[in-house]
Amino acid sequence: MDLLHIKRVYKTYAGHKALHNVSIHVEKQRIFGLLGPNGAGKTTLIRIINQITAPDSGELFFENEKLSPKHISQIGYLPEERGLYKKMKVGEQALYLAQLKGMNKGEASCKLKEWFKKFEINDWWDKKVEELSKGMAQKVQFITTVLHEPKLLILDEPFSGFDPINTNLIKKEILELRENGSTIIFSTHNMESVEEICDDIALINKSKKILEGNVNEIKTACKSNLFEIVFIGNMIAFTNALWTGFELIESKQNKERTIVKVKANNPSEMNDLIRAIINDVKIISVNEITPSMNDIFIQKVSEFEPKEVLEEEENE
Amino acid sequence: MNKITLIIKREYLTRVKKKSFVIMTLLGPLLMAGLMLVPIWLAIKDKDIQRIEVIDETKTFINQFVNTATLQFKHEFRSIEQAKSKFYDENYTSILYIKNADKTPVVEMYYKKQPGFSTIINIENTIENVIRNIEIQSKFNVTKEQLAEIQPNITVKPISITIDGEEESKNVGISTALGFGGAILIYFFIFMYGVQIMRGVIEEKTSRIVEIIISSVKPFQLMMGKIIGIALVGLTQFLLWALFTGVIYTIIVGAFSIETVTSASQTGNLMEQANITELSQNPYQDVMDGFKTIPVFQLLISFIFYFIGGYLLYGALLAAVGSAVDSEADTQQFMLPITIPLIFSFVVAQTVMENPDGTMAFWLSIIPLTSPIIMMVRIPFGGVESWELVLSMSLLIIGFLGATWIAAKIYRTGILMYGKKITYKELWKWLTYKN
Numbered sequence: 001m002d003l004l005h006i007k008r009v010y011k012t013y014a015g016h017k018a019l020h021n022v023s024i025h026v027e028k029q030r031i032f033g034l035l036g037p038n039g040a041g042k043t044t045l046i047r048i049i050n051q052i053t054a055p056d057s058g059e060l061f062f063e064n065e066k067l068s069p070k071h072i073s074q075i076g077y078l079p080e081e082r083g084l085y086k087k088m089k090v091g092e093q094a095l096y097l098a099q100l101k102g103m104n105k106g107e108a109s110c111k112l113k114e115w116f117k118k119f120e121i122n123d124w125w126d127k128k129v130e131e132l133s134k135g136m137a138q139k140v141q142f143i144t145t146v147l148h149e150p151k152l153l154i155l156d157e158p159f160s161g162f163d164p165i166n167t168n169l170i171k172k173e174i175l176e177l178r179e180n181g182s183t184i185i186f187s188t189h190n191m192e193s194v195e196e197i198c199d200d201i202a203l204i205n206k207s208k209k210i211l212e213g214n215v216n217e218i219k220t221a222c223k224s225n226l227f228e229i230v231f232i233g234n235m236i237a238f239t240n241a242l243w244t245g246f247e248l249i250e251s252k253q254n255k256e257r258t259i260v261k262v263k264a265n266n267p268s269e270m271n272d273l274i275r276a277i278i279n280d281v282k283i284i285s286v287n288e289i290t291p292s293m294n295d296i297f298i299q300k301v302s303e304f305e306p307k308e309v310l311e312e313e314e315n316e
Numbered sequence: 317m318n319k320i321t322l323i324i325k326r327e328y329l330t331r332v333k334k335k336s337f338v339i340m341t342l343l344g345p346l347l348m349a350g351l352m353l354v355p356i357w358l359a360i361k362d363k364d365i366q367r368i369e370v371i372d373e374t375k376t377f378i379n380q381f382v383n384t385a386t387l388q389f390k391h392e393f394r395s396i397e398q399a400k401s402k403f404y405d406e407n408y409t410s411i412l413y414i415k416n417a418d419k420t421p422v423v424e425m426y427y428k429k430q431p432g433f434s435t436i437i438n439i440e441n442t443i444e445n446v447i448r449n450i451e452i453q454s455k456f457n458v459t460k461e462q463l464a465e466i467q468p469n470i471t472v473k474p475i476s477i478t479i480d481g482e483e484e485s486k487n488v489g490i491s492t493a494l495g496f497g498g499a500i501l502i503y504f505f506i507f508m509y510g511v512q513i514m515r516g517v518i519e520e521k522t523s524r525i526v527e528i529i530i531s532s533v534k535p536f537q538l539m540m541g542k543i544i545g546i547a548l549v550g551l552t553q554f555l556l557w558a559l560f561t562g563v564i565y566t567i568i569v570g571a572f573s574i575e576t577v578t579s580a581s582q583t584g585n586l587m588e589q590a591n592i593t594e595l596s597q598n599p600y601q602d603v604m605d606g607f608k609t610i611p612v613f614q615l616l617i618s619f620i621f622y623f624i625g626g627y628l629l630y631g632a633l634l635a636a637v638g639s640a641v642d643s644e645a646d647t648q649q650f651m652l653p654i655t656i657p658l659i660f661s662f663v664v665a666q667t668v669m670e671n672p673d674g675t676m677a678f679w680l681s682i683i684p685l686t687s688p689i690i691m692m693v694r695i696p697f698g699g700v701e702s703w704e705l706v707l708s709m710s711l712l713i714i715g716f717l718g719a720t721w722i723a724a725k726i727y728r729t730g731i732l733m734y735g736k737k738i739t740y741k742e743l744w745k746w747l748t749y750k751n
Contacts, residue, residue, distance in 0.1 A: 077528065077531040083522075083528075085523060100532040
């Protein structure tokens with residue numbers, strides 16, 4: 001079932017197209033990656049989901065109900081540009097933000113204490129935010145975002161400002177939140193973390209959605225039929241053994257081992273390749289080269305915009 | 317709890333709990349008390365009795381100078397040279413030398429320590445009076461006794477006649493004081509706390525918490541919560557100031573005798589002494605009578621109305637300014653057009669008091685941006701018609717609603733706009749954005 005359905009959304013700011021006919025389905029209990037280059041319209045879309053701005057046209061549905069202010073308490077939002085009141089005490093501030101999301105004070109205070117314990121930051125309660133480091137403040141922000149147990153969590157670059165240890169801590173929490181029933185929209189430029197934790201993604205470029213779907217399916221669909229083979233044996237024998245269906249892209253000699261890249265001209269199984277060469281060389285390894293999300297991102301974005309447009313913009 | 321009340325509560329509590337608030341609240345009345353204390357202190361200090369040696373060559377002024385609490389005159393019959401040579405051996409603080417001349421005597425004063433302005437005025441008046449009296453006596457054959465009988469004592473009593481023929485006398489002094497006092501309070505309140513609104517908005521913007529908050533509440537709620545919260549902070553501070561000032565004043569009045577305070581307030585006012593104003597038999601009664609002629613109830617209601625209305629109007633505009641900029645340094649270009657009407661009305665308040673029912677006074681008390689101050693100046697003089705008041709108040713309400721509407725539009729776009737230098741053209745665009 002869809003937790004969030006964005007239907008044909010348009011948004012224009014004073015002549016500048018921010019979103020153009022964007023439709024997205026976010027399934028329940030999934031981590032959904034919202035990707036795109038800078039200025040593609042991601043933040044606008046996120047603000048529309050948060051009802052900070054309204055779309056010019058198009059509709060949004062939250063659990064099959066039209067999105068309305070009553071859903072605010074079921075959404076948690078961690079913006080990319082985030083901060084806290086510097087002069088306010090951590091605990092007081094977290095309580096205030098929780099109450100703004102509709103929690104009552106006692107409940108919020110109770111839950112906050114649990115989280116503070118979990119993150120081992122109990123002694124921060126009475127500290128002023130300006131006394132915290134950036135990473136520490138980010139932790140507090142994360143807590144205030146998830147405290148009211150929202151059905152939908154929108155995290156914009158949640159790992160920025162964190163060291164690797166805390167990044168892992170937050171990653172773990174995000175996965176746990178999904179297990180507990182939350183749906184997460186995750187916006188980032190860090191493609192590694194997309195591969196690691198996203199179930200589905202949508203790619204937005206120049207105000208249009210250009211790709212949407214399951215991460216694994218997208219990767220399969222985008223695979224380039226490239227194989228990397230490491231073998232010991234005669235290079236000429238290897239080349240001869242490849243029948244017409246395969247094409248040698250590059251080869252490298254590493255002592256007695258040869259590393260080659262081979263492209264299959266029509267979608268082929270790895271078995272076909274192995275069958276072709278197994279009698280002529282000693283195979284060490286065969287790997288299918290699947291594109292990383294990074295590759296897919298770059299490929300899709302550059303496919304989408306004609307070269308001239310890119311150059312024009314660069315010249316500006 | 318309602319979200320806007322939450323915001324008001326936070327805006328109020330964080331400010332009231334600040335050290336600077338506590339310090340200002342305690343220091344304000346002390347400064348006020350200081351302002352009251354200085355004249356008293358000076359008056360006491362002035363009690364250093366001035367002993368003035370009078371060398372009168374004309375012999376006309378013998379026993380004409382009247383000793384007061386601070387001035388003692390002593391006639392010495394010797395030459396000025398003698399007096400000067402012995403000046404530093406003797407106890408006199410100054411020598412008053414009246415030289416014989418053709419018509420009017422030439423008067424010089426030699427001193428060790430500069431005599432006060434009021435001392436000189438006192439001496440000048442005495443000499444002038446004596447000369448005048450002598451001239452009258454000699455020219456018109458009037459005896460001294462007859463002259464003493466003629467001591468007219470006149471004060472002009474302004475009385476207004478309404479169209480129904482009702483007569484009312486006014487005390488212009490009290491009206492002026494009340495009008496000006498009310499205007500000053502409103503002016504400072506708008507400035508001090510309006511700027512706090514702006515700072516608060518900029519703080520939320522630069523700390524980047526604003527996006528988190530407006531994902532929970534509407535920008536309008538955040539803006540209004542801030543404006544109202546800060547208004548309450550201001551009212552709290554003003555009330556505490558009034559309270560503390562009252563307490564301190566009572567203590568001071570208790571500490572010094574009432575007499576000292578009264579005489580101090582008299583010495584404080586040089587002009588009063590200079591002109592030897594005719595104090596009526598019972599000045600206290602006069603003041604009370606003066607109050608009776610002032611529309612106190614109307615004044616109080618209007619004060620509260622214009623105090624709050626003016627603050628809300630300017631507060632909304634300043635919130636918009638805060639949302640449009642990235643730092644306080646960038647506020648200049650937008651602050652100017654907002655502060656000009658405020659400063660202007662404060663500056664022309666004096667002129668309005670001269671002619672509280674004139675054309676300029678009328679228009680400025682109708683236009684919303686100037687009415688909070690100018691109307692407050694006009695009301696104590698009693699000439700404001702009911703319809704003028706209703707019109708002015710309605711326009712202020714409309715002005716406030718309009719300003720809030722404009723501010724809200726600028727605000728909700730501005731708070732999410734970073735790192736862009738905003739022009740008026742840009743602001744206009746924001747006003748036309750949908751949602």
